[in-house]
Amino acid sequence: MQRRRSSRARKQPLHAHHKSQNDLSAWQKGGTIHSEKSLQSHQSANDQKYDSEGESLEQALSYFEKVQDCAALKKKSVPQKHLDAVESTALKHGLPPEGFEILLHVVLSGKFADTVNIRLLKSLIPASVIPEDSVVKAVSWLCVSKCSGNVELLFLKWMITMFDFIDHKEQLHALYGIFFSFLQDERMCPYICHLLYLLTRKEHVKPFRIRRLLELQARMGMQSHLQALLSLYKLFCPEQVTITLPGKMKTYFKNSEGPWKAAITAIRQKNQGPSSLFQTVFLGTAQPQSRKRKWNAQLVIPASSANTNNLEEDREKKCLYLYSTNESFPLEQLHTFPQLLQNIHCLEFPSQMGSVITNPLLLHYMNCVRDESIYLRLYYWMGQMLQEECTWCMVNNPYEEEFKSFLQTVYKAECFLQEGFSACEEFLYKTLPLWDGFCCRSEVLGLLSWIPLSSFSDIKSYLYDPLAQLFFTSSIYFKCSVLESLKELLQNWLNCNAIQVDLESSSLNTTLSGLVNGVAELVRFVGWISTVGLRLENNSTLLLYFTLDFYETVCDMYLKYNLPLLIMLPAGVFYPALLSMDSVNLNQLCYIMYRYRTNLVAAKENELCKKQMLQFKFSDQTYKVYNQYIIAMVGCLWTSSAFQKDIHPQGLRMDDELLSKTAVKELKNSFNIVYHPAMMGYSIQFLQQLCPDDTTFNFRLIKGKKWNWYLEYLYTQGLKGLKVFIESSISRVSQDSWSKAGNVEA
């Protein structure tokens, strides 16, 4: 039956043995665009070059074809020019689909020496797709074992690398049993395991296969590739695989891409332009976003499940597929949310899991489906991608922009799902110690904020230590960015707790106390680094702003997020904020102290009522520190007594003689919100409005009634934090007595 391959070639039906001039030249001149007009322009531009190369490739292919027909040839020496032609075309443009069958046949039938076979295999790089038939025939040659062991291994590696380029995979799925039988060969075993990993579906998991794998494991010991396959089997059919397997391992399979990777990227680069390294992996989602997508249409593999056909194919072909169960909805047609809802029972995930992360509909689906295998597949794919494409770990990779956009995509997917991927988490733990703090900074810090909270106690050494070292040695902007992402991390952890009412269903299995401990450690860590950071940056306003922003989340943990945890801000943050030179930070500090008060009071009330058995008792130390801070704050802002009354060990207390040496007149009235350096600007403006023609700024005027006016003025200037603080923490004697006292003083 005639198979239609890619839509590009639909005008020339491909017959395997018809190597007519037309096919190849049509391929060359057809270029990569459908329309006739572009055909011509393409043709005129590259005619000469293509023609000469095409001809030599044609000659080479026809030579190889003839060779395979002469069965009697043994170890014949291949004309160098044919080999060169194949290699050069492959490396420059990739080989046409027709070439694969011939070349695979030649390689695996063992007619030529190993060196020739290896060279040919290394140049089997597709320009577009690889026809499935050629691979199936190649596998049948593999069974006959006419070629040497090395060539067989290289062929398997090739198959694994080029797996996504094979246009259909139904027959390959049907050959599962054959591949499985190769497992007994020890050398081939790792690669076969990898291949089976890519091919396995639920129907392939049979008890006799599980037993075989267990036997192999008993014979060869715990190999990571066997484990990977067993884990996948276990995910599909947990009741049949009863052994316990260790948790997720870092990498299961060795990277087999080596010989072809550079060539593939070069060709992709050439055909598509720079920014599409990852597009071949992603499902052509909804609408093609730009013209670039259409141009790549040839290299975008319809990364969909085997049941999805090329839309032009006949629908009735489905009955031929032995393993198709229900008709499943073709993923390329999934464009809208109502479609998702209608077809949610018959959707299958694509075989290339990576395409999920750009497709919001599939992400929705992933959220609802309780299938561990998809997480495993996604985990494996993402881990591999992150490790291979990481720009600061692989300096040969010039595609920093693409890696950045990949990280951004992953970050967006995490924001959409509202949870982090464990592959990302491991990637961060592995590469943070090696990170220089510069490459892809905002993307990495974004991913940092989605690290899931777990009872994993080594988070300290994997995350906090390298982050601290980077924090202390990097610029102020880096410090601010880190504080911001740590704030988001905290919020994500708190939100997770708020959402997950039923903690048993959480995959992390964290108990409340685990959550409390994790959050407490994070808050203490931030308190420590921000104290040091402020010291290093000389109490910079910007850094202080970000620090107080973090504590704005911390102070409300009890009431807003319902977490029984109260942590005060450290003195190294409080005092610089209290004595800061700008009003924004002072205002923020006032608001934070107000929220602390509300939370502490509520906590105390709950404790005193003893309504429920309290698991967490707040230490008196927290209240003590709060009281000390309040004394200092009120002293600084209201009663001018901060320097005398502050009892905090790291506070502002000064001896009287020292205070008198400052030569400040009227010590008892000179340290409040009128004279505070941050508020000076406001008091001057106020005085200007009060007495427009008075050029000597007599701050003594602000008292009594005018004090109240001053407060009102401050509130209108947007100092809401100050307002709530004063109203909550400062109890004033009644208005009348104040004004009387005010008049008396004047």
Add this chain to the structure above:
Amino acid sequence: MAVLRPFDKLPTLNSGTLLLVGPDEALRQQLAETILQEKRDFNISIHLATSLPLPSERDHLRPRIDLIVFMIDIKSKYSLKKVECSLAHVDASFFLGKVCFLVTGVGKVNACSIEMNAVCKLGEAYCSPMLFCELELEDTRVATAQRLVRMLRICAGHIPGVSALSFVSLMRKSDDN
């Protein structure tokens, strides 16, 4: 003097001196030039050496060294050996915050010939921070140069309230506590 001591000379006003020790001359030179291009408000002088001990003839001309940076190339076992030999010529009190190891070549993880573990152990044994970078890329070089300038500023005592020792103790692994 065979051994470098941190406090045997008086400091010069508003300046910091950096000593870069490492067998790869080109990389050293590049890094030094990048450092000197950084915007700063104090004078920086950089001394380059392939290994220690420094030649003693010019010792009296040399200013007090505030920070020693040992450059280790992760692709060559030779650089690690050289650095280990040079470490013997540095007085113990230098390691109270005035030494740092710079590990280059982390970009080519496949070409690593020394174990990451060995390098980290070295850092822990000498209580000095380990910075990783890939100096062949310009942007990373600039970022690393900025970090070194910040460390130099602290080691030369220009930041009030933060000494080299307190700084380095901040960066120790927390499981030492």
